[in-house]
Amino acid sequence: MTDIRLGTGVDLGRGVTMPLVGFGTWRLRGQQAYEAIRFALETGYRHIDTATMYRNETEVGRAVHDSGLDRHDVFITTKLPPENAGRERATLDASLRALGTDHVDLWLIHWPPRGSASLRVWEQFVAVRNAGLARAVGVSNYGPAQIDELIRTSGEGPPINQIPWSLPQYDPKLLAAMREREVIVEGYSSLKGTNLRDMTLVQVAEQHSVTPAQVVLRWHLQHGIPVIPKSADPERIAANFALFDFSLSDDEMARLDGLSRR
Numbered sequence: 001m002t003d004i005r006l007g008t009g010v011d012l013g014r015g016v017t018m019p020l021v022g023f024g025t026w027r028l029r030g031q032q033a034y035e036a037i038r039f040a041l042e043t044g045y046r047h048i049d050t051a052t053m054y055r056n057e058t059e060v061g062r063a064v065h066d067s068g069l070d071r072h073d074v075f076i077t078t079k080l081p082p083e084n085a086g087r088e089r090a091t092l093d094a095s096l097r098a099l100g101t102d103h104v105d106l107w108l109i110h111w112p113p114r115g116s117a118s119l120r121v122w123e124q125f126v127a128v129r130n131a132g133l134a135r136a137v138g139v140s141n142y143g144p145a146q147i148d149e150l151i152r153t154s155g156e157g158p159p160i161n162q163i164p165w166s167l168p169q170y171d172p173k174l175l176a177a178m179r180e181r182e183v184i185v186e187g188y189s190s191l192k193g194t195n196l197r198d199m200t201l202v203q204v205a206e207q208h209s210v211t212p213a214q215v216v217l218r219w220h221l222q223h224g225i226p227v228i229p230k231s232a233d234p235e236r237i238a239a240n241f242a243l244f245d246f247s248l249s250d251d252e253m254a255r256l257d258g259l260s261r262r
Contacts, residue, residue: 010184010226012136012159018075018106020221021241022047024188024230025056036232037063041074043238049188049228050099051079051110052091057098065100077106079140080121085113088124092133107134108162111141117149126156138162144177151181162186165225167194167201167216170260175223186226191216200255208246211239218243219256 010018023040025033025048033056037048041063050060057078064074076099084091092107107128113121125137138160139147151157161178165187178185195201196212205212213229217240220227229240248256 010160010186012106012138012184014136016105016136018077018136018160018226019045019047020226021045021217021243022049022075022077022226022228023237024228025050025060026054026188026230028054028059028230028232029056030059032232033059034063036237038067039234040237040241041067041069043241045237045241046073047075047077047228049077051081051108052084052095053079053081053110057095061099061101071101075105076101077108078104079108079110080125082109082111082113085118085121088121089128092128096133103133103135105135106160107137108140108160109138109142112139112146117142117146117153119150119153122150122154122158126154136160144174144181147178147181147183157181158183160184160186162188162228164189164192165220166190166192167219167256167259168261169193170257171262172257175225184224184226186228187220188228190220190227190229194259198259200259204248204252204256207252208248210242210246214239214243214246215248215256218246218248219253222248222253 009020012018023045028036037060048060050057078095080091109121128134129137138158140162142161147157161183175185191213194216201212201215205215217227231237
């Protein structure tokens with residue numbers, strides 16, 4: 001049974017807790033990636049989200065190592081490219097070498113391979129988890145029907161599904177469908193496509209003396225959706241993590257919900 005509460009992180013089951021706010025690394029490469037991740041860890045982030053296709057796992061591993069933090073204090077997520085279906089263990093072994101660790105905290109199927117739920121891939125993920133190479137496993141960009149197929153054919157569904165989520169994409173029916181299946185929605189591209197100059201958003205931000213981007217991220221958290229904002233700018237990295245000193249009222253949440261284009 002998955003669970004989420006502000007301040008305690010996301011319970012993925014089997015004793016695994018994922019921080020509510022992670023640091024995304026898509027399109028961050030080389031020294032820029034390393035420096036941004038180091039600053040994020042210094043700021044207080046304890047979840048770093050990467051993927052095989054991002055080609056920055058080495059920088060993630062080096063930044064975590066150089067941070068001086070204990071490996072067990074940093075939650076690392078990486079992902080299997082769909083074209084690597086059938087090479088699951090080899091792909092994860094390569095990720096572990098690049099990250100410089102003997103396990104990841106969460107391994108996700110980045111997209112449904114060939115558009116299907118792919119029971120065989122999911123079975124390999126569960127086997128890897130059971131072997132201790134990943135503390136938890138899940139999926140990304142899966143729809144309810146694909147998750148239903150995994151549950152029906154394997155008897156075990158993913159505890160988490162990482163999908164694009166933002167104010168314009170707010171879909172209460174999809175969120176309810178995932179929760180009915182006991183699947184946590186983790187949002188990526190949380191600020192993408194959002195008009196940060198929208199007057200509703202600006203007014204709510206002014207009311208709390210925060211930025212519109214911080215309001216959007218806090219809105220995610222109050223809907224029970226973990227976020228992984230990405231930036232290479234130190235000021236924005238710090239601001240994206242400063243989400244726990246204010247809260248949105250029910251009226252403000254409803255007004256923000258109304259900005260959905262769905």
